[in-house]
Amino acid sequence: MKIVVIDTFSYLNVLHVKFHSPFGDGTALWSDTAPKIGEIIDAEFDFEEIFSWNINMKPTSEKSSKIKMKDSLIQITAELVQADEDGCAALKLGDSIILIELDGPIPQKSGIVELSATAIQLYPTHI
Numbered sequence: 001m002k003i004v005v006i007d008t009f010s011y012l013n014v015l016h017v018k019f020h021s022p023f024g025d026g027t028a029l030w031s032d033t034a035p036k037i038g039e040i041i042d043a044e045f046d047f048e049e050i051f052s053w054n055i056n057m058k059p060t061s062e063k064s065s066k067i068k069m070k071d072s073l074i075q076i077t078a079e080l081v082q083a084d085e086d087g088c089a090a091l092k093l094g095d096s097i098i099l100i101e102l103d104g105p106i107p108q109k110s111g112i113v114e115l116s117a118t119a120i121q122l123y124p125t126h127i
Contacts, residue, residue, distance in 0.1 A: 001096040003019040005041065006019055048119060053102075
C-alpha cells in the first residue's frame with residue numbers, strides 16, 4: 001500500500017512513522033532506515049499481536065476500509081477474505097492483503113471487520 005510519511009520520531013530507541021494512506025492516518029513502527037518527510041513509500045503492514053474475536057477483532061457495520069488512531073490504539077477496518085481453523089486470517093485493505101494470527105477459530109469467515117492493535121509494523125517493499 002502506498003503511504004506518505006508525515007513525520008518520524010524515535011521512542012525507546014525504536015523508529016516510528018506517522019503516515020497518511022488512502023484509508024486514513026496512523027502511526028507505526030518502522031523497520032528500515034529513516035524515511036524522508038513527504039516521501040511516498042509502498043509499505044507492507046504487519047501486526048505483531050494475536051487477535052481474539054470480540055476483544056481486538058470485531059464485526060462492524062462499516063462499509064469501507066479505514067485506518068485511524070484512537071487513544072493509543074491503531075484501528076483498521078478491512079475486509080476479512082479468509083479465516084482458517086489453524087488461526088490464520090487474511091484481510092484486504094484496498095489492494096493490499098494483511099495476514100494476521102488468531103487465537104482460535106472465529107464465527108465470521110468473510111465481511112468487514114475492525115481490528116484494534118497496540119502496534120503495527122511497516123516494512124518498505126522497495127517496489
